[in-house]
Amino acid sequence: MAGEPNHITLLIEGMDCANCAVGITKDLQKRGLEEVNVNFATGEASFILEDKSKLPEVIEGIHSIGYKVVDSKTRADNEGKLSTIEKYFYFTLPFTIPLFLSHMIFSHDFILNHPVVQLILCLPVFVIGIIQFGKSAWNSLKTGVPNMDVLIFIGSSSAFIYSVAGMYMYWGTGKLHDFMFFETTATIITLVLLGNVFEHRSVKQTTTALKELTAIQVSKAKLVSLQLGKEIITEINYSDIHVGAVLQVNTGDKIPVDGEIISGDAGIDESMITGESLAAEKSSGDKVIGGTIIIHGHIKMRAENVGDETILAKIIELVKKAQFSKPSIQKLGDKISAIFVPVVLGIAILTFVISFFIFHITFRDAMMHSIAVMVISCPCAMGLATPTAVMVGIGRAAKKGILIKGGNTLEEFAKIKTVVFDKTGTLTTGEFRISNIQVMSGFKIDEARELLFNLEQFSSHPIARSITAELKGSAIKKFNNIHEEKGIGVSASDELNNKYLIGSYKIAKHLTKDNAHNIYILKNDQLIATVDLEDKTKENIKETIDKLHNSGIKTVMLSGDSDRKCRVLAEKINIKDVYSEQLPQQKLSVLEELNKEASTAMVGDGVNDAPALAKATVGVSLSNATQVAIQSAQIVLLKNNDLSHLYDAYLISKHTLITIKQNLFWAFFYNVIAIPVAALGFLSPTMGALIMAFSDVIVIGNSIRLKTKKLI
Numbered sequence: 001m002a003g004e005p006n007h008i009t010l011l012i013e014g015m016d017c018a019n020c021a022v023g024i025t026k027d028l029q030k031r032g033l034e035e036v037n038v039n040f041a042t043g044e045a046s047f048i049l050e051d052k053s054k055l056p057e058v059i060e061g062i063h064s065i066g067y068k069v070v071d072s073k074t075r076a077d078n079e080g081k082l083s084t085i086e087k088y089f090y091f092t093l094p095f096t097i098p099l100f101l102s103h104m105i106f107s108h109d110f111i112l113n114h115p116v117v118q119l120i121l122c123l124p125v126f127v128i129g130i131i132q133f134g135k136s137a138w139n140s141l142k143t144g145v146p147n148m149d150v151l152i153f154i155g156s157s158s159a160f161i162y163s164v165a166g167m168y169m170y171w172g173t174g175k176l177h178d179f180m181f182f183e184t185t186a187t188i189i190t191l192v193l194l195g196n197v198f199e200h201r202s203v204k205q206t207t208t209a210l211k212e213l214t215a216i217q218v219s220k221a222k223l224v225s226l227q228l229g230k231e232i233i234t235e236i237n238y239s240d241i242h243v244g245a246v247l248q249v250n251t252g253d254k255i256p257v258d259g260e261i262i263s264g265d266a267g268i269d270e271s272m273i274t275g276e277s278l279a280a281e282k283s284s285g286d287k288v289i290g291g292t293i294i295i296h297g298h299i300k301m302r303a304e305n306v307g308d309e310t311i312l313a314k315i316i317e318l319v320k321k322a323q324f325s326k327p328s329i330q331k332l333g334d335k336i337s338a339i340f341v342p343v344v345l346g347i348a349i350l351t352f353v354i355s356f357f358i359f360h361i362t363f364r365d366a367m368m369h370s371i372a373v374m375v376i377s378c379p380c381a382m383g384l385a386t387p388t389a390v391m392v393g394i395g396r397a398a399k400k401g402i403l404i405k406g407g408n409t410l411e412e413f414a415k416i417k418t419v420v421f422d423k424t425g426t427l428t429t430g431e432f433r434i435s436n437i438q439v440m441s442g443f444k445i446d447e448a449r450e451l452l453f454n455l456e457q458f459s460s461h462p463i464a465r466s467i468t469a470e471l472k473g474s475a476i477k478k479f480n481n482i483h484e485e486k487g488i489g490v491s492a493s494d495e496l497n498n499k500y501l502i503g504s505y506k507i508a509k510h511l512t513k514d515n516a517h518n519i520y521i522l523k524n525d526q527l528i529a530t531v532d533l534e535d536k537t538k539e540n541i542k543e544t545i546d547k548l549h550n551s552g553i554k555t556v557m558l559s560g561d562s563d564r565k566c567r568v569l570a571e572k573i574n575i576k577d578v579y580s581e582q583l584p585q586q587k588l589s590v591l592e593e594l595n596k597e598a599s600t601a602m603v604g605d606g607v608n609d610a611p612a613l614a615k616a617t618v619g620v621s622l623s624n625a626t627q628v629a630i631q632s633a634q635i636v637l638l639k640n641n642d643l644s645h646l647y648d649a650y651l652i653s654k655h656t657l658i659t660i661k662q663n664l665f666w667a668f669f670y671n672v673i674a675i676p677v678a679a680l681g682f683l684s685p686t687m688g689a690l691i692m693a694f695s696d697v698i699v700i701g702n703s704i705r706l707k708t709k710k711l712i
Contacts, residue, residue, distance in 0.1 A: 008055065010045045011075055012038070014067040020136070022383065023143035027065055031058060039387060043075075066139030085200060088132055089193040092125045096190040099183040100686075115167050115180060122160065122182035129156050129189040146341040148377075152192050154345070155374040155685060160185040162367060181368075184685050188375055191689040199384075199696045214316055216291040221256035222248040224300060241306050250298040257290040258305035266297030315403060336382055344377040344675070351679040361681075368685060372678035376688030377671060381699045385663030388703035393656030396707055401638035402649045409634040411660075413618045413653040417598035419548055419646070420591065420612075423559035423566060425605040426622065427573065428535035429641060432466040436532040438517075448529040450474050451521060455490045455502050458482050463518075463533065464490075499524055516564075535569075540644040542573045547647045549574070556594065558587055558602075558612070587612045603646065604633075620646065651711040659706050663699045670695050 015021055021040040028036045033047040045062075049055060059069045082090075099121050102112035111117060133156070136149040159181040166176060223236045224246040233248055241247070241257055249255050255268070267279035270292045279295045282288060288301055291312040307313065348370045355366035390407035397404050404410055421427050437448050453474035456464040479492040479500070489503015501507050501522040508520035511527045519531035545555050556577040559566050566580035579590050591612050594600045602616035613619030613633045621633035622640045637645045674691065677683055683691070 006048050006050055006052070007035075008047055008049050008052075008058075010059070010062070010069050011072060012043050012045050012062065012067050013070050013075075015040050015043060020067070020140070020147055023065070023140050023145040023147060024062065024067060026145050027061060027143045028058070031061060033058070040383070042391075065142055066135055083197075083200060085132075085193060085196045088128050089190065089197050092128050092186065092190045092193060095121045095125050096183075096186040099186045102183070113177070113180075115171075115176060118180060118182040119164070119167070122163075122186045125186040125189050126156070126160050128193075129153065129185070132193070133189070148341065150341050151344055151348075151374040151377055152188065154348075155371040156185045156188045158367060158371055159188070159685065162364075184368075184371070187686045188371075188689045191686070192375075192692070195692065195694065195696060198694070199700065216254070216312060217316075218254045218256045218291070222250075222253075224248050239307070241303055243303055243306055245303045245306075247301050247303060248298070249294055249301060251294055251296055253294055255288050255290055255292050255294065255301070257303045258310045259288055259290075259301040259303045261286050261288060261299045261301050264297060264299035266299050267295040269293045269295050315398070340377070340382070344374060347675060347679065348373040355681075365681065369679060369681045371685045372681075372683050372688045373675055375685050376674045376678045376683060376692050381667035381670060381695045382664065384696055384699050384703075385667050386660050388700050389656050389659040389663060389706060392703050392706045393652055393659070397649060397652045400645060400648055400652075402645050402652070403636040403638065404649065404653070405634045405636075409618060410653045410656045412599065413601065413635065413650060414657040415599050416553060416601045416618060416650065418554045418556060418594055418600040420556045420558045420594065420600060420602045420616065421575070422602075422604035422612075423557055423561050423569065424535065426538075426603055427541055427557070427569060427643075428537050431469075431536050432463050432533045433470055433536060434467065434531060435534040437529060438532075439529045440527060443523075443528045445529075448521060448531070450477055451500060451502065451529075452519075452531065454479060455482065455492055455500065458492075459484050459490050467533075501525075535565075537569070537573065538640075539642040544643045544647050545574050548650070551650070553650075554598075558582060558590055560584075560587075584611055588615055591615045603643075620649070648711075655706060655709060655711055659703055663702055666699060666702070667695075 012024065015024070015038075021038040024045060025036050025038045028038070028045065028047055033049060036045070036047040038045045049058065062069055098112055099118060102110060102118075112121075130153075133149040133153040136147065137153040140147040140150060163181045163185070166180065217238065219238050220235050221238060221241055222233050223241075225232050225234065238256060246262065247256055247259070249266075251266075261282055261284050263284055265281070265283035267281050268288060270280050270289060282299075287304075288299070289312070290305070290310040305311070308317070351373050352366050352370040355361040355369050356363060361369075386407065390410060393410055394404050394407075404413075434452075437445050439445055439448055449471055452467055453471040454477045457468045459465075477494070479494055482490065482492040484490045489501055489507050491499070491501045493499050502519060505515045505517070505520060507522060508527050509515070511522070511525075512520075514530070517530035518533040520527060521529040521531070548555055554577070555575045556579065557566055557570050557575045558579045560582050561580060563578075563580040566578050570576070570578045579587075582590065588611055591600060591602060592615065595615070595617060599617040601618040601620055602612050603620040604613055605622045613621060618635060619633035620635045620637065622637050635649055637643070637649070639645055674683075674688075678688055
């Protein structure tokens with residue numbers, strides 16, 4: 001069990017199909033629980049419980065309808081072992097094969113076709129059918145949402161009871177073999193078990209991305225401690241790492257938790273978090289992320305975030321929660337699945353009545369037609385159509401460094417018609433560089449560069465930090481009386497008592513009317529140089545904008561920056577619509593208008609963007625954004641300096657929605673065609689069970705295809 005204070009997640013065993021999840025959902029909702037989500041594929045149930053003292057009562061309720069709540073250790077211990085479904089299938093198979101072959105190949109006189117032998121072979125299979133399908137059917141009826149097992153149990157039991165009644169009524173007569181359908185009972189049960197085995201194994205393939213993320217976490221770490229003045233390294237469990245612990249990490253090791261390097265340097269592969277293929281070179285004072293790998297070098301680090309607080313743990317939790325969120329398109333499938341079984345039972349009864357009483361078909365054939373209708377129907381395919389595709393889509397995105405918060409986000413983002421970008425920190429890196437230095441007569445550019453380097457390092461302004469980083473290596477000069485006045489600039493004097501002032505246009509407005517530059521340099525109250533800066537744009541931004549345009553998506557810049565700067569950048573990267581000098585409230589108004597025209601995504605990174613991110617149809621944030629922005633967004637891009645992942649997120653969302661529609665079409669199409677064919681007597685119950693067994697696998701297989709499908 002895990003989650004927020006009142007947010008409970010339970011691991012549940014015993015769900016055989018998506019309808020089981022619907023039944024558990026309905027039962028939990030009856031108990032007054034809120035935000036109930038049950039995921040058949042992951043075997044988890046999530047809900048809000050205000051009073052945690054009632055949790056044992058909730059768990060007992062789940063047990064009472066035939067399912068079992070387990071802990072993570074029990075599930076881990078059972079990982080890799082044969083499931084109950086697989087055990088049942090392998091048990092029934094040896095009994096079913098001779099029954100099936102005797103009916104298909106041998107004459108009535110053959111020993112395997114003797115009624116008593118057939119009953120003996122069928123009975124163990126039928127008992128398994130009662131245990132597996134009968135129990136599940138009864139529990140589903142108790143929840144008020146009958147599942148597929150109701151149809152399977154009624155169909156197989158009808159054939160068995162009909163055969164036993166025939167033995168009793170016609171023993172010793174030549175008509176006895178006309179009433180023997182033991183092989184139908186056994187074949188239905190075994191083939192449905194086979195379908196369940198395929199389904200369970202296929203569903204596991206849709207959750208591999210989450211398992212791969214979990215596998216990144218380390219289980220051990222090297223703890224550095226001092227004993228008698230000597231450093232001692234001991235191996236400890238991941239769960240024993242505490243904040244402040246000093247850890248040794250060597251070449252080839254995974255960094256255990258988030259922290260800060262206190263000594264050493266290393267090249268670190270952070271691709272699993274950032275998507276960046278090149279190793280990040282880091283040394284003392286730099287931050288490191290748990291789960292990333294040291295390619296070369298070795299470090300000592302101080303643990304800062306441990307356990308559930310690490311970036312990786314939060315990503316895993318986010319992906320888990322995302323898989324619970326249902327897109328609205330799934331509501332159609334859920335509604336149909338909930339009423340499907342009663343409808344099919346009605347069609348089966350109607351088939352028997354029309355066949356026997358109106359068309360005067362024999363009782364035996366009318367019953368077989370009715371059983372075939374029940375067996376071939378498959379509401380599970382409809383229940384699996386959406387969640388399997390959502391899990392694969394979210395998993396594929398997570399592996400590319402894109403965190404999508406739920407299936408509903410996938411659906412909404414696939415329908416986006418407008419993408420709105422913030423400017424600074426989103427389209428640009430926030431790192432400024434010098435584009436031009438213009439000096440007055442008698443002054444040299446190198447002197448201007450030296451002044452900038454030596455004085456700007458005393459400023460706390462982000463632009464000053466960018467300038468000093470760019471001019472690193474310039475000659476160091478000695479200045480006196482260095483002083484920064486916030487919002488004005490930095491002043492100083494040299495050994496000859498010359499006074500210098502570096503700042504914005506405010507310091508030079510009495511000397512010039514040219515306000516088009518970013519920095520002005522004054523010497524003894526005379527303008528000696530101007531500096532133009534440009535904010536570096538993110539990687540692949542123009543290509544991303546062009547791809548969005550080619551997909552029919554309109555792009556807009558929405559920024560609080562000056563109109564001139566916004567339009568220069570917009571022209572450079574091909575954005576046509578620009579809203580500049582916007583306050584947070586004005587940004588909201590613009591978004592409201594854009595939302596009225598079409599579904600709109602907002603891409604931003606700052607505190608002032610959080611309201612706009614929440615207001616947009618889909619909010620997209622960067623991982624280095626403020627926590628407020630990340631929490632307000634539905635999509636988080638982990639690779640901060642490359643916005644090409646925005647288009648990747650759109651393509652993954654688009655193709656996930658396409659896959660869901662394909663799955664639902666197949667599920668509906670299959671039943672629309674299969675039920676009438678079975679009702680008309682063109683399919684035997686055995687053939688119906690075989691076809692039904694593979695219908696779920698087709699839907700899941702189409703979802704799995706999304707893992708490697710080429711996105712265009």
